[in-house]
Amino acid sequence: MKITLLFFFLSTIAFAQQSLGDSYERGKLLYDDFCVRCHLPNGLGESGLVPPLSNADFLDDIKATVHSIKYGIHGPIIVNGVEYNGSMSPMGLGDGEIADVTNFILNSWGNTSDLIIDEQYVKKVSEIKL
Numbered sequence: 092m093k094i095t096l097l098f099f100f101l102s103t104i105a106f107a108q109q110s111l112g113d114s115y116e117r118g119k120l121l122y123d124d125f126c127v128r129c130h131l132p133n134g135l136g137e138s139g140l141v142p143p144l145s146n147a148d149f150l151d152d153i154k155a156t157v158h159s160i161k162y163g164i165h166g167p168i169i170v171n172g173v174e175y176n177g178s179m180s181p182m183g184l185g186d187g188e189i190a191d192v193t194n195f196i197l198n199s200w201g202n203t204s205d206l207i208i209d210e211q212y213v214k215k216v217s218e219i220k221l
């Protein structure tokens with residue numbers, strides 16, 4: 092009984108890691124295609140012009156993060172105490188792709204997240220911010 096439970100527990104962890112791994116890898120490719128030219132390979136952006144994704148307090152709000160990638164974001168916003176009054180247009184990514192690139196940025200450059208974002212989550216983030 093105990094062994095069965097242990098096995099169940101371990102396989103659940105393995106499954107969670109695998110699904111983050113696959114999504115992360117797809118997200119990395121998307122990042123290199125769609126985001127890197129502004130937010131840079133190190134995720135630091137450019138202070139005052141393009142906000143960072145690495146250790147950015149903005150990413151603590153996952154819903155706002157997904158919303159900004161899905162619908163775009165227009166300033167003013169404050170990230171890590173610095174004001175940005177720029178504009179990022181939506182890039183036309185599908186909900187699954189947005190989930191993948193979000194998983195990538197939430198787990199890169201020292202960022203870590205317990206949540207794995209999936210397509211269903213992105214679908215539920217509506218245009219109107221509540």
Ligand code: HEC
Nearest residue numbers: 125126129141142143147149164165166175176177178179
């Ligand atoms: C053309 C340049 C450009 C590209 C390409 C771009 N961004 Fe942005 N991004 C910006 C700017 C500028 C802002 C800040 C907008 C504002 O001032 O409201 C921003 C804001 C953000 C934010 C919220 C603030 C923060 O830094 O946490 C996130 C999250 C984000 N971008 C993620 C992405 C992702 C993921 C991609 C690729 C799918 C991407 N961006 C592509 C320029 C860009």
